Amino acid sequence: MSISKNKVVQFHYTLRSGDELIETSAGKDPAAYLHGYSNVIPGLEKAMEGKVVGDEFDVNVKAADAYGERFEDRQQQVPIKHLQGAKRWKAGMVAMVQTDKGARQVTVVKAGLKHATVDLNHPLSGKDLSFSIQIVDIRDATEEEVSHGHAHGVGGHHH
Numbered sequence: 211m212s213i214s215k216n217k218v219v220q221f222h223y224t225l226r227s228g229d230e231l232i233e234t235s236a237g238k239d240p241a242a243y244l245h246g247y248s249n250v251i252p253g254l255e256k257a258m259e260g261k262v263v264g265d266e267f268d269v270n271v272k273a274a275d276a277y278g279e280r281f282e283d284r285q286q287q288v289p290i291k292h293l294q295g296a297k298r299w300k301a302g303m304v305a306m307v308q309t310d311k312g313a314r315q316v317t318v319v320k321a322g323l324k325h326a327t328v329d330l331n332h333p334l335s336g337k338d339l340s341f342s343i344q345i346v347d348i349r350d351a352t353e354e355e356v357s358h359g360h361a362h363g364v365g366g367h368h369h
Contacts, residue, residue, distance in 0.1 A: 211348045213261045215246030218361045220347040221258075227337045240346045242361040249360055251276045254341060265345045273336050280336030287325050293318070299326055304333055 213219055220240040225232045235241055243249040245258065253275030261267070273279055293305040299321035305328065306313050316328040355362055 211262065213245050213258050213345070213348055216351045216356055217245045218347075218349050218351050218355060219243055219245055219258060219345065220364070222344040222346060224342040226340045227334070232334070232339075239364050242364065244351055244355055244359065244361045247359045251339075253339075254343075257341075258343070258345075261343075261345050263345050263348055265343075267343055269341050269343065271339045271341065273338055276337065276339045277332040277335040280331050284330040285319060285327055286330060287327050288316075290321065290324055290326050293326060293328075 211217070220242045222235045222240050224234040224236065245255065248255070250258075251271060253271030254269065256275070257267070257269040257271070288307065290299065292307055293299060293316075294307070295305045296303060299305065299318050301318055301320055303318045305316050305318060305326075307316050307328070308314075314330075315332060316330055317333055318326050319329050320327040351361070
């Protein structure tokens with residue numbers, strides 16, 4: 211079975227930007243996603259198409275096909291109480307903020323007593339990314355997963 215739309219894919223990965231290690235699934239459960247529903251960055255999803263269990267490969271994804279370009283004018287002041295993830299905030303920390311489009315990562319630029327200036331760019335925007343991938347499992351998605359638009363279970367979404 212190869213990776214195509216409506217397949218749930220489990221995979222291990224190591225993510226780097228240049229020489230910087232950003233994240234790895236080594237020693238953890240594999241990540242899982244529903245292919246064809248934009249659940250991973252576009253450049254990675256395109257590279258996964260047609261792969262089979264056991265495939266191991268490296269892929270370089272340009273910023274435009276990852277988290278997009280960085281825009282310097284995307285800063286905003288928000289009440290500290292809306293930042294999720296810590297009790298005290300300092301510049302450089304990443305927070306979650308609930309928006310009308312769901313949860314979103316922001317980076318604290320400056321933190322005051324009641325308000326913080328945050329950068330709305332994704333922390334990885336503007337960066338070219340390198341992935342080392344190992345395909346662990348591929349299966350047909352359930353009707354529920356297709357209707358929800360994401361994978362359930364280990365490495366996927368839990369309701």
